[in-house]
Amino acid sequence: MEPFFVRYRNILVFLAILLAQIIGLAVQVRRTESGRSSADAGDGSGVRLIRLWADGLVTPPERMFHASKLGAGSLWQDYLNLRHVREQNQDLQKTIDRLRLEQASLLEDAKQGQRLQGLLDFQQKYIYKTLAVQAIGSSGSDQSRVFYIDKGADYKLERDMAVITADGIVGKVREVFPHTAQVLAINDQTSGAGVILETTRIRGILRGNAAGRPQIVGILADQRIQPGEKVLTAGGDQIFPRGLAVGVVEKVIRDPERDSFINVIVKPAAQLDRLDEVLVITSTAQRFSPDQQQDLAISEDQKGAEVEAIKEQKEASEIMAERLPGLTDPNAPQAAPGAASTSGPGQAGQQAPNPATPVAASPAPKLMSPRHSDRFTPGAAEEAAPSAVPEDKPKPKQPSPKPESKPKSKANSKADQPSTPRRNP
C-alpha cells in the first residue's frame, strides 16, 4: 500500500502552496480605520523583495525593447522624415514669440499675485524642479493601472512624487527601485487626487473606475456641473501642486451606491494610454525656479517694450473712449423731478435743481459732459450765447484750449492728441 503522502502528494502540494499564499495575503492586507481592507499602505520587506525580483526580471528586457523602439523611431524622425521641418520651425518660433509676449504681459499680474499671497501668508508652491523620464512598461493587468519609468533611486526619485506631462497630471510615484520606479496612474481604482472644478469650484477626489476612466467621486448632485468644464488639481493632497490641468468633465452619472451623490467622469488632459515621456516633479518651492526666472527675464527684456506699447495703446483708447461724449450714463442716478434736463456742457456735477431753468416736459436723453471739453465739444457753441445760461447762475468755466492739468503718463499725453486737434481756423 502506497504511503499517504505519496498517494496524495499532488493535492497536498497544491494545498500547501495555496495555504502559504493565503497566509501571505492575510499578512499584507490590513483593515483601515474606515472598516475597509487596503493593501496600499506600504509593502513589507518580504513583499518588497518579491516586487524587486519581478522588477529586476522584467525591466531589463523592457528597457531593451524600449531602447530599440526609440532608436528606430529616432532614426526615422531625425534623419529620414524631415519634410516640412523648416516650416514647422518657423511656426514654432512665431509661437514662442507670441507666448513670450503673453508671458511678459502676465508677468506683472503674477508678481502682484505673489505679493498679495505673501501678504495673506498663503503658501503657494510652484513646480521648482522636474525630471524627464521615459515610460517603459506596464503592470500588464487591467486591474492595476501602474506603469514603470526608466529612472529610480539612482536619480533620487521618492515615493509620492507627482508625475505629469505638459498636458496634465498623470499619477504619482508609488514604488522606487534602484533603476526604475513604479507610477500609479490617476485612472487606477486605488488612486486619489484632490481636484476642483474650475467654474463651479466644487471639490472632489479623483480616482479611476473599472474601465480605467478617471472620475470624481463623492460629490453631491449639482445641476451646475456641465460637460466641458475644466478640472484642476486642488493642491490639498500634498502631492500635486495646485492648479495643474486634470481634464474636462465628460459626463455626469448617478452614484450607483448613494442616491444623492454623483460621479463626474473626466476626460483626462494627459493621454494616459499614450505616454512616452513624462515629468516627475522632484521638488516644489514657494518661488519660481531659476529656469523659470531666466525665461521670465528674457520675456521681459525682449517683449517687455512691446507689451508696454500695447498696454499704453490700450489705455489711450480707453481714455479716448471716455472723453468722447456719450448719450446717457447707465450708472448715473435717476434725475430728481425738477432737475434741469437739458444741462449744457460745463454743468457737470450741478445736480441741484435750478428754479430759473425751465423744466422740460418729457425727459430727454441727458448728454454726459466730457471731462475736458473744448470748442469742438457739442454745446460749446451755444455757451457763447448769453441766453443759453441764466443770468443768476455762474457762468460755466470756459474750456481752455489746452488741458488744465497735464496728464502724467505717456499714455495720457498720447491720448490727448487725437481728442484735441490743433486746427487753426
Add this chain to the structure above:
Amino acid sequence: MPVLGPNYRRDLEIHRYPILVYALVPLAALVLQAWLPWVLRGYAWFDLPLVITVYFALARRNPIQGTLLGAGLGIFQDGLTHHAIGVNGIAKTVVGFLAASVGVRIDVENHTIRLVLIFLFSLTCSAIFVFIYRILLGMDLEWSWLAELMRAVGNTLIATVLFPLLDRAQIKD
C-alpha cells in the same frame, strides 16, 4: 467518445521540452505581458502567463508542476502590479493544478479541446481573482465581466497560434 480517452497510452504520454524552453518561455510571457499592453495602448485583452501555465500543465500532465508554474508566474505578475502579492498567484495556482489534473484524464492532443480548455480556464482564473479580492480580502474592486470575456477570447486566439508553435519545441523520442 474518441476525444475522452480512446488511447490510454497516448493519455499518459508526457511531453518533454528543452530546459531553455522551460526557462525562457515563462520569462518571455512575463516580459511581453508587461510590455505589450504598453505598446498596444490599452487593447491588451490577453494573459500570456495564464496561457503558458495552461499549456505546460496540459502538456506535462503533472499537477505539482502545473501548481508550481502557476504559482510562480502568478506571484511574479503580482509583483509587477500594486496589488497584494498572491492574488494572481492563487488564481494561477488553482488553474495550473486543474489543467494538469484535466490533462491526465482527457486527450489534450486535440487542438480544439485545448482551445476550449484555455477559454474556460481564463474565465475560471478571472472568477477566482474576483473571489479573492472581494470575498477573501473584502476589498473594493469594480469589475467588468465583458472585459474578462474579451480576455478569454484573446487568450484563446493566442493559444491558437502559440500552442502549435510550442508543440514544435517538444523533444521527440
